[in-house]
Amino acid sequence: SWSQVIRQTEVLGRVMRTHADDLNSGPLHRLATLIRDKQQVKKSYQSLHQQLESHNHKVTRSDLDKLKSTYRQLSRDANNTKEKYREALAKGREAERAHERYDKATTKLHNLHNQYVLAVCGARTQQDEHRRSAAPVLLDSLQRMQEDMTLALRSILEEYCEISSLLTEEIVKVHQEISAAVQQIDPLAEYQHFIDAYRSPETPEEVVEFDTSLLEETDNLPADILWNTLTADSLQAMLSSATEELTLTQQNLRTKEALADDLDSKIQTSQQNAERKSDCVLLLSQKLSLLELRHAVQSLRGSEARLSSQKALLDTKMAATSASPPPPPPLPALAYEDDARSVGSTDKTKEKGSRFDTLRHSLAGMIRSPKAMLGSSTSQFFDVIPTSERPLADQEWYHGAIPRTEAQELLRQQGDFLVRESHGKPGEYVLSVFSDEQRRHFIIQYADSQYRFEGTGFSTIPQLIEHHFSTKQVITKKSGVVLLNPVVKDKKWILNHEDVTLGELLGKGNFGEVFKGTLQRDKTPVAVKTCKEDLPPELKIRFLSEARILKQYDHPNIVKLIGVCTQRQPIYIVMELVPGGDFLSFLRKKKDELKTKQLLRFSVDAAAGMAYLESKNCIHRDLAARNCLVGDGSVLKISDFGMSRQEDDGVYSSSGLKQIPIKWTAPEALNYGRYSSESDVWSYGILLWETFSLGVCPYPGMTNQQAREQVEKGYRMACPQRCPDDVYKVMQRCWSYHAEERPKFHELQRDLAAIKKK
Numbered sequence: 001s002w003s004q005v006i007r008q009t010e011v012l013g014r015v016m017r018t019h020a021d022d023l024n025s026g027p028l029h030r031l032a033t034l035i036r037d038k039q040q041v042k043k044s045y046q047s048l049h050q051q052l053e054s055h056n057h058k059v060t061r062s063d064l065d066k067l068k069s070t071y072r073q074l075s076r077d078a079n080n081t082k083e084k085y086r087e088a089l090a091k092g093r094e095a096e097r098a099h100e101r102y103d104k105a106t107t108k109l110h111n112l113h114n115q116y117v118l119a120v121c122g123a124r125t126q127q128d129e130h131r132r133s134a135a136p137v138l139l140d141s142l143q144r145m146q147e148d149m150t151l152a153l154r155s156i157l158e159e160y161c162e163i164s165s166l167l168t169e170e171i172v173k174v175h176q177e178i179s180a181a182v183q184q185i186d187p188l189a190e191y192q193h194f195i196d197a198y199r200s201p202e203t204p205e206e207v208v209e210f211d212t213s214l215l216e217e218t219d220n221l222p223a224d225i226l227w228n229t230l231t232a233d234s235l236q237a238m239l240s241s242a243t244e245e246l247t248l249t250q251q252n253l254r255t256k257e258a259l260a261d262d263l264d265s266k267i268q269t270s271q272q273n274a275e276r277k278s279d280c281v282l283l284l285s286q287k288l289s290l291l292e293l294r295h296a297v298q299s300l301r302g303s304e305a306r307l308s309s310q311k312a313l314l315d316t317k318m319a320a321t322s323a324s325p326p327p328p329p330p331l332p333a334l335a336y337e338d339d340a341r342s343v344g345s346t347d348k349t350k351e352k353g354s355r356f357d358t359l360r361h362s363l364a365g366m367i368r369s370p371k372a373m374l375g376s377s378t379s380q381f382f383d384v385i386p387t388s389e390r391p392l393a394d395q396e397w398y399h400g401a402i403p404r405t406e407a408q409e410l411l412r413q414q415g416d417f418l419v420r421e422s423h424g425k426p427g428e429y430v431l432s433v434f435s436d437e438q439r440r441h442f443i444i445q446y447a448d449s450q451y452r453f454e455g456t457g458f459s460t461i462p463q464l465i466e467h468h469f470s471t472k473q474v475i476t477k478k479s480g481v482v483l484l485n486p487v488v489k490d491k492k493w494i495l496n497h498e499d500v501t502l503g504e505l506l507g508k509g510n511f512g513e514v515f516k517g518t519l520q521r522d523k524t525p526v527a528v529k530t531c532k533e534d535l536p537p538e539l540k541i542r543f544l545s546e547a548r549i550l551k552q553y554d555h556p557n558i559v560k561l562i563g564v565c566t567q568r569q570p571i572y573i574v575m576e577l578v579p580g581g582d583f584l585s586f587l588r589k590k591k592d593e594l595k596t597k598q599l600l601r602f603s604v605d606a607a608a609g610m611a612y613l614e615s616k617n618c619i620h621r622d623l624a625a626r627n628c629l630v631g632d633g634s635v636l637k638i639s640d641f642g643m644s645r646q647e648d649d650g651v652y653s654s655s656g657l658k659q660i661p662i663k664w665t666a667p668e669a670l671n672y673g674r675y676s677s678e679s680d681v682w683s684y685g686i687l688l689w690e691t692f693s694l695g696v697c698p699y700p701g702m703t704n705q706q707a708r709e710q711v712e713k714g715y716r717m718a719c720p721q722r723c724p725d726d727v728y729k730v731m732q733r734c735w736s737y738h739a740e741e742r743p744k745f746h747e748l749q750r751d752l753a754a755i756k757k758k
Helices: 001-089 097-163 167-181 192-198 232-272 278-320 345-366 371-373 374-385 404-410 459-470 539-552 583-589 596-616 668-673 678-694 704-712 725-733 745-757
Strands: 414-421 429-435 438-443 446-447 450-452 500-508 513-519 525-530 561-565 571-576 628-630 636-638 650-652 674-676
Touching: 001 278, 097 167, 097 232, 097 278, 232 278, 232 539, 404 414, 404 429, 404 438, 404 539, 450 459, 500 525, 539 571, 583 628, 583 678, 596 636, 596 678, 596 745, 636 704, 668 674, 668 678, 668 704, 674 678, 678 725, 678 745, 725 745
Parallel strands: none
Antiparallel strands: 414 429, 429 438, 446 450, 500 513, 513 525, 525 571, 561 571, 628 636, 650 674
């Protein structure tokens, strides 16, 4: 009997171990996938909702406001030319020229009138489509995705119940309660309480109508398409353009509908052929793609409806008038009694005197002290911005050749502004401003030795910026942007090129050359990374991203940033000089001298640096011996953050395989573009192998593709000759195929430090 108890205990132990493994590889793994997919659904919905609202606001508000503003201006211009035409007819001089000017002004007004009528028609349709179709469809799609994910969660929990049911009687009771709770999950009712609690009340939205106030200063223009000799050609062109755009939209719509139907069919087939209930979680990414396709279809349908309504309006007008030639526009009537009266010499004298007084007052206003005119705002300007006589590089709002994306992150409030050098066109300067919830970028024009936007020119950029800041004059009439708050550069990290003296060439990096240099202020030796001037803008942004990341970190095992020189090209990143050079060359050069204890110390240093990065949610993405440096006292430092990313959730998604170090990269990063601290742990395992093989290239004798295929089949590199067994076990843990099974960096640091003490 005792032997039977032992045998059954062993059987029970094997069963429990089997179920534990099944639980880890099944429901828990799928639950992690579900969490990531749920985060992605949230991001996608927010992006699609923002696009939808932005497009609706543009069509129903922004575009109409711009047209109305232009309409009023052209209406005033037409009235002015009409009055001058009357005067010319009355005086009998230059009547023909006045009539031409009047015709031109009237043509512009009538054409814009037609554009406005079409825009109102399209906006009305867009508004209706947005309220009745686009927004509800997007919300309904989100709800269906949430219901699908709830169903997936239910399936995962059902599988969890099945695996965990063969336990003790006490657990069986808990299992029954869990099973009952799982069965009560209803995806269709899961979000009903949330919907009822947060449902927004339906508010009547203002219907888009033709603004009849625009017609008050016109010659009784109708709130409809104008068809006359001035607009006939442009109307025909509008009809052709609308027809062409509608045809293209319909073609795109059919293509998207076909793609959506095909993907929907594939999803249905996969659901029918699923082996497990929880396999539905594997379809969520495809369902998200289907949601995005259906959103695109709905958007195209809205565009189709809007264009169809505009085309129908034009077709109706053209059909109604096709039988007769276009009529001429009405001419203004002459008020002979007033207009025909001659102007005497006294009136002319008064007129000349009036014009002289006006000119005199205008000049007086221009000469008047700027401080008296500007008041407190000017004093605030000079508190923050140095005098305009200083060079551009000395201005606190000049940030040098920083990337466009970094400039946009610095602009946060209405009126924030800075000046930078263009990345794409060195020597060209750009004003970046935050205005009306948008980040705008204006190229500073330079012609005839003057800098300007569209108005007054100045001999220097500081004078131009000071003028617009002090006077609150708009940058351009079309944009209406006003400068309010200069964004001051962070002086802690900013260096001038003159602050650094370049010395011998140390080597070449991904973006340019690396020099040994000296800081002029205290003669500190430094390493200077330079950026090639002919690199594409996206690579220059990646070059500077290393400095942006290193600004935040201070750790003995992380290479230290000293500053950046962005005031002009070429850009410098100035870092501490690490005299031992890169770790890979160090291993190969000193391989006959290095002891196991020293190699373990390097490994602990690397783990400590990476544990610090992990605590900051920083993903290195390119951890390898070549990207580590050996400093004084044989301290290893993590370097080369050109591919690094800092993400709030510690997960970064990428696409494509450009410049990816295949042999150092984790399987999930290669297959799905998902980088995390766990994928850095895989790379750290390769770094350990490089360390104890004394600089041998990983997967010797294999190409990148061969190494990738072998890893997918379960192959892992053998233990290096001088590597302790305990360290090789650490490597194997780092190379677990499933990311969640890999150790954390602080665990690696602790375990390797313990091995080092043995």
